[in-house]
Every structure is written in C-alpha cells, then in structure tokens.
Amino acid sequence: xxxxxxxxxxxxxxxxxxxxxxxxxxxxxxxxxxxxxxxxxxxxxxxxxxxxxxxxxxxxxxxxxxxxxxxxxxxxxxxxxxxxxxxxxxxxxxxxxxxxxxxxxxxxxxxxxxxxxxxxxxxxxxxxxxxxxxxxxxxxxxxxxxxxxxxxxxxxxxxxxxxxxxxxxxxxxxxxxxxxxxxxxxxxxxxxxxxxxxxxxxxxxxxxxxxxxxxxxxxxxxxxxxxxxxxxxxxxxxxxxxxxxxxxxxxxxxxxxxxxxxxxxxxxxxxxxxxxxxxxxxxxxxxxxxxxxxxxxx
Amino acid sequence: xxxxxxxxxxxxxxxxxxxxxxxxxxxxxxxxxxxxxxxxxxxxxxxxxxxxxxxxxxxxxxxxxxxxxxxxxxxxxxxxxxxxxxxxxxxxxxxxxxxxxxxxxxxxxxxxxxxxxxxxxxxxxxxxxxxxxxxxxxxxxxxxxxxxxxxxxxxxxxxxxxxxxxxxxxxxxxxxxxxxxxxxxxxxxxxxxxxxxxxxxxxxxxxxxxxxxxxxxxxxxxxxxxxxxxxxxxxxxxxxxxxxxxxxxxxxxxxxxxxxxxxxxxxxxxxxxxxxxxxxxxxxxxxxxxxxxxxxxxxxxxxxxxxxxxxxxxxxxxxxxxxxxxxxxxxxxxxxxxxxxxxxxxxxxxxxxxxxxxxxxxxxxxxxxxxxxxxxxxxxxx
Numbered sequence: 110x111x112x113x114x115x116x117x118x119x120x121x122x123x124x125x126x127x128x129x130x131x132x133x134x135x136x137x138x139x140x141x142x143x144x145x146x147x148x149x150x151x152x153x154x155x156x157x158x159x160x161x162x163x164x165x166x167x168x169x170x171x172x173x174x175x176x177x178x179x180x181x182x183x184x185x186x187x188x189x190x191x192x193x194x195x196x197x198x199x200x201x202x203x204x205x206x207x208x209x210x211x212x213x214x215x216x217x218x219x220x221x222x223x224x225x226x227x228x229x230x231x232x233x234x235x236x237x238x239x240x241x242x243x244x245x246x247x248x249x250x251x252x253x254x255x256x257x258x259x260x261x262x263x264x265x266x267x268x269x270x271x272x273x274x275x276x277x278x279x280x281x282x283x284x285x286x287x288x289x290x291x292x293x294x295x296x297x298x299x300x301x302x303x304x305x306x307x308x309x310x311x312x313x314x315x316x317x318x319x320x321x322x323x324x325x326x327x328x329x330x331x332x333x334x335x336x337x338x339x340x341x342x343x344x345x346x347x348x349x350x351x352x353x354x355x356x357x358x359x360x361x362x363x364x365x366x367x368x369x370x371x372x373x374x375x376x377x378x379x380x381x382x383x384x385x386x387x388x389x390x391x392x393x394x395x396x397x398x399x400x401x402x403x404x405x406x407x
Numbered sequence: 408x409x410x411x412x413x414x415x416x417x418x419x420x421x422x423x424x425x426x427x428x429x430x431x432x433x434x435x436x437x438x439x440x441x442x443x444x445x446x447x448x449x450x451x452x453x454x455x456x457x458x459x460x461x462x463x464x465x466x467x468x469x470x471x472x473x474x475x476x477x478x479x480x481x482x483x484x485x486x487x488x489x490x491x492x493x494x495x496x497x498x499x500x501x502x503x504x505x506x507x508x509x510x511x512x513x514x515x516x517x518x519x520x521x522x523x524x525x526x527x528x529x530x531x532x533x534x535x536x537x538x539x540x541x542x543x544x545x546x547x548x549x550x551x552x553x554x555x556x557x558x559x560x561x562x563x564x565x566x567x568x569x570x571x572x573x574x575x576x577x578x579x580x581x582x583x584x585x586x587x588x589x590x591x592x593x594x595x596x597x598x599x600x601x602x603x604x605x606x607x608x609x610x611x612x613x614x615x616x617x618x619x620x621x622x623x624x625x626x627x628x629x630x631x632x633x634x635x636x637x638x639x640x641x642x643x644x645x646x647x648x649x650x651x652x653x654x655x656x657x658x659x660x661x662x663x664x665x666x667x668x669x670x671x672x673x674x675x676x677x678x679x680x681x682x683x684x685x686x687x688x689x690x691x692x693x694x695x696x697x698x699x700x701x702x703x704x705x706x707x708x709x710x711x712x713x714x715x716x717x718x719x720x721x722x723x724x725x726x727x728x729x730x731x732x733x734x735x736x737x738x739x740x741x742x743x744x745x746x747x748x749x750x751x752x753x754x755x756x757x758x759x760x761x762x763x764x765x766x767x768x769x770x771x772x773x774x775x776x777x778x779x780x781x782x783x784x785x786x787x788x789x
Contacts, residue, residue, distance in 0.1 A: 218464035249437040262449040262461045
C-alpha cells in the first residue's frame with residue numbers, strides 16, 4: 110500500500126459511540142470502529158443478525174451513528190444490492206453501501222446472497238468479520254471454524270473439517286478488489302477499507318476477529334492473539350486486485366523469513382485444547398505449504 | 408427411581424425424550440431459544456450411536472432430516488421463528504412425500520427477528536398454514552416439563568404412525584425454564600417404531616399404496632427396493648403424475664389420514680371443567696398461569712375451570728365444543744393476538760361467549776394479568 114496511515118494522521122472522526130454492548134476485549138469493536146472511520150459518514154450499513162447487532166445494542170445504548178439496515182440472516186448481499194440499486198435511482202452514487210456480516214452470515218447461511226451480488230457485479234463493499242464460530246448464539250461451530258476447535262456443537266473431538274476458505278470462494282467471482290485483514294492490525298485494515306471504498310464494483314474484505322469468550326483467552330490478549338495468527342502464518346494478510354494476490358503489511362515482511370510455530374497460536378487459546386500432535390503437524394505442514402506458494406507468487 | 412429425577416431446562420427434557428423415543432439423526436442450526444437442543448444432542452447423540460450434524464442453515468437442516476428419515480432413521484430438527492420460516496418449503500415436501508420427522512419450534516417473539524429471548528405463542532397459525540397448498544399437519548405443545556417429555560415421545564410416535572411431519576410447538580418460557588422432571592423408565596411410555604414393508608427384495612414394492620388401515624409401510628431408501636420420491640403429485644410407485652383422479656386421491660389421502668384420526672391424535676387436559684361457569688382455554692407456558700388462576704379462584708369458591716390443549720392441530724373442534732357447552736364465559740389465554748381464539752370461536756355454539764386474555768409485549772403472561780382481565784370480563788373493574 111502506497112500511503113500508509115499512521116496513528117498520527119488517522120482521522121479523529123468517530124462513527125461508533127463510545128460504550129456499547131460488546132463483550133470485554135471484543136475484536137469486532139476494533140474492526141467496526143476502524144472500518145467506519147475509513148468509510149466516513151456517507152455510508153449505509155447492511156447488517157444481518159450477528160454479534161454486530163448485539164454490539165450496536167438496544168436503544169438507548171445504541172452504538173452506530175450511521176443508517177443501518179438490520180436484515181434477515183440469509184440476505185445481507187441481496188439487501189445491499191437493493192439499497193445500492195435504490196441509491197443509483199436516486200442518483201446518489203457517492204454513497205458507500207457496506208454489508209457488515211459475521212462468518213456465518215457470510216460463508217454459511219449468507220453465501221448464496223453474497224455470491225449473487227458478486228456475480229451480478231453490484232457496487233457494494235462486503236466486510237466479513239470472522240470470529241470463527243457462531244458467537245452470538247453461544248459458540249457453535251461455523252464453516253470458518255478451524256479444524257480441531259472445540260465448540261458447543263463439536264464438544265467431544267473438536268471440529269473434524271478444515272476451515273472454509275471464504276476469501277478464495279469470493280475470489281473465484283473475479284471481483285475487482287478483495288483483501289484480508291486482522292483486528293490486531295487496525296491501521297492495515299483502515300487502509301484496505303479506504304482503498305476498497307474508492308473502487309467500483311463488488312469488493313470484499315475478510316477480517317480475522319479474535320473473540321475472548323468464544324476462543325478462551327483473557328480479554329486483554331485480543332491484539333496478542335490476533336497478531337499470533339498472522340505471525341505464525343495461519344492467517345495471511347493480502348490484497349487481491351484483478352485476481353493478482355499480493356501479501357501486505359506484516360505478512361509481506363514475513364516472506365522468506367522463519368515464522369513462529371503454529372503451536373504458539375494454539376497454546377494461546379483454550380479452544381484448541383483437544384488438538385492432537387498429528388493434527389498439529391498436519392496444520393503446520395498446511396501453513397508451510399501455503400507460504401511456499403506465496404513465495405512463488407510474489 | 409431416584410436416579411430418574413432431574414432438574415432440567417425444557418430444551419434438555421426435549422433432548423432426553425427424543426433419545427427415549429429412539430432419535431438417531433439430528434440436523435440443525437443454532438438459533439435462540441432452541442440452541443440448547445442442538446448443543447445437547449451434539450454431546451449425547453454420537454455417544455448413543457446416532458448422528459448429529461450442524462448444517463449451514465435451516466433449509467439445509469430440514470432437507471437433511473428428510474433424507475435421513477427416508478433411509479429409515481428417526482429424525483428431528485429444532486429451531487425458532489426465523490428458522491421455522493426457512494423450513495416451510497421443505498416441510499411441505501415432507502408432507503407431500505409422507506416422510507416422518509419431528510420439528511421442534513421453540514417460539515420466540517415475531518414477526519422477523521422479533522424478540523430472540525422473549526416468549527410468544529405467535530406461530531400457531533404458521534405451524535398450520537406456513538407451507539403452501541392444501542395440507543394437514545400435526546402440532547403438539549406442552550405446558551410443563553413432564554408433558555414436554557411425553558409430547559416429544561408422542562411426536563415421534565405420531566410421525567411414524569401417520570408418516571407425516573409433526574411439529575412440537577414449545578415456547579421460550581418452556582424451553583429455558585428449569586423445573587423438576589421424572590424421566591420415565593424404559594417402556595413406561597410406548598414407542599412406535601417405523602412400519603417397514605414385508606415385501607421381499609425383487610418383488611414390486613408400492614411405496615405410496617396405503618394399507619387398508621391407511622398406513623404406508625416404508626422401505627429404507629437405498630435398501631432392498633428402488634423407488635422414486637418427489638414433491639410432485641405422484642402415483643403409488645412414487646412417479647410424478649397429473650392424472651386428475653390420482654391427484655384428487657392423493658390430496659384426499661394426505662388430509663384424511665390426519666382428519667379421520669383426530670380422536671387418536673388429540674391430547675388435552677381438563678381441570679374442574681364439569682361445573683365451571685367460566686372456562687379458560689390455554690396451552691403451552693400460558694396454561695401454567697391459567698392453571699394457577701383456576702386453583703386460586705376455586706379456593707375462593709368460584710366455578711372456574713381450565714381446558715389445556717396439547718394438540719393444537721388438527722384442532723379438536725368437536726371436543727372443545729362439548730367441553731364448553733355449559734360455560735357462560737370462555738376465555739382463551741395465549742401470548743398472541745388471538746390465534747387459538749379464532750378456532751375456539753369457530754368451535755363453540757354462541758361464539759359471543761369467547762373472549763381473549765393475552766399479552767403480546769414479549770413478557771410472560773402472569774396469573775395477575777389473567778385475573779385482571781377476568782375482573783374486566785366479569786364487569787368488576789381492575
């Protein structure tokens with residue numbers, strides 16, 4: 110990214126009221142605040158039922174200062190399409206129409222609406238905050254829950270299947286802009302949202318969002334856990350423009366250098382307690398393989 | 408015996424009862440206030456050799472139990488309002504293809520996302536008419552945990568007996584409330600198993616040819632017989648048809664198999680009905696408050712009784728009319744805008760006797776609420 114935002118030139122405008130109903134240490138609080146800063150006030154939000162609905166709160170403890178359409182679970186992409194079409198009819202093409210959904214609302218129940226919007230080329234920005242399970246209903250597994258994670262619906266062995274690679278599914282639609290980001294790197298996220306807002310067509314940002322109660326770590330370690338995911342290589346930060354993948358920020362600096370072992374990340378959270386050594390070795394091999402591919406691509 | 412006494416949430420009781428009834432397959436999607444059913448089954452079902460799958464949404468959940476049921480398994484899913492809405496199309500498929508399954512709807516405030524943690528009984532008519540087309544359906548409900556157990560087992564039994572989806576309509580209060588329950592010994596409640604065909608492999612099997620008693624013996628899909636299952640109108644082999652005679656016959660069959668067996672399907676409880684001048688009619692959690700009022704007023708010498716419905720659909724019109732014949736007032740206690748009220752008005756003679764005591768603000772209806780409404784009805788002021 111050419112012009113990196115620093116903490117010194119970050120805008121002071123806030124579009125989230127201080128004090129909301131999110132849990133202590135919630136990664137989404139960071140993601141939401143940062144993304145709205147980057148989007149500015151000329152923005153309409155489309156949000157399905159999710160932790161974000163809880164964060165936004167019940168009146169009068171409402172967090173957002175922007176107009177928000179809180180739609181049904183399976184329809185985020187479709188509702189955003191409708192809002193965008195209406196804005197175009199009203200000749201208000203400068204409005205950002207932003208869908209803000211969790212991993213379930215994006216990759217499981219919501220994937221049909223998202224895929225439809227991407228395929229139609231609708232001019233929307235879709236931000237998925239991925240906390241890797243259904244946290245709002247009390248930690249049930251989702252498609253993006255990593256392999257081996259214990260949730261209330263994978264209580265004995267942990268999840269058997271590997272994490273659904275939602276960004277790759279969206280990338281298959283060949284949309285103009287796609288990025289991954291992390292709540293632990295808010296400035297990187299800020300720049301990516303800013304860039305996405307300046308591009309026309311369907312855009313997608315997938316944000317890794319640590320969840321203290323759901324993942325089983327102390328609220329003060331949200332940033333640390335988020336950074337570990339990036340530093341171990343489990344979650345890579347990248348941008349994709351015209352189907353060209355480019356590592357960004359901290360992930361770019363890690364190219365060709367030794368990474369932290371994935372066990373550092375697994376040990377930082379309770380949800381990985383039932384991981385066996387075979388699976389850990391397997392996951393490490395998967396990460397190594399993915400990074401070998403990144404080296405070739407860059 | 409002491410081992411059988413538990414202090415459980417209604418959702419947990421539903422799980423225990425489903426396992427008692429022989430549940431083998433559950434597919435679901437988490438939604439408040441039914442999530443505990445899925446969570447508990449994720450823990451218990453695999454340990455008993457069953458299969459638990461969390462699906463990607465409620466449409467998938469409903470379709471998965473349809474598929475599993477066809478292969479001969481006893482199946483269930485659990486959801487709440489928004490998820491129940493998503494299931495409606497496949498529910499119609501299960502009715503048309505005559506596939507036994509149990510759908511638990513732990514009702515919350517609606518419409519739409521509504522009140523995820525607030526009680527309501529607003530899905531009574533949706534349970535009846537949510538899916539399109541002329542059809543019949545069985546809907547059970549319960550007001551306490553002992554009844555939740557019984558009704559859950561009965562739901563499986565009725566589903567297997569009539570080869571139809573059965574909806575268990577609980578509500579948020581029942582689902583989340585904890586109370587004492589005595590888990591019945593094995594065999595204390597009859598469990599109906601799947602009626603399987605005696606037709607041998609290689610002999611022409613008619614999956615949709617009813618026996619004389621109206622029941623259809625099933626053959627486990629993928630087993631000895633090959634046959635066709637469709638949501639289109641179909642003949643006795645299961646193949647699609649537009650033959651008016653067959654279409655007419657099938658639609659009559661789908662409705663008659665339930666309508667003609669109301670006496671077998673109907674479950675209701677009555678308290679002090681015989682000499683009651685005022686009869687309360689209620690079901691689900693609001694029947695708890697109604698019962699409290701009845702006991703309270705009886706102690707003061709008032710001639711008041713309660714008719715608690717446990718089968719909501721097919722609605723027991725005849726039975727309700729008989730019980731209410733002598734009453735001066737009939738007060739329907741429910742947490743909606745009068746969905747059962749409409750049925751009671753249709754059922755009884757002199758429908759002007761029927762009045763509504765409801766609460767629709769997402770707060771549980773209390774005995775005080777009912778008492779105040781009764782005072783108004785009796786012209787005493789609040």
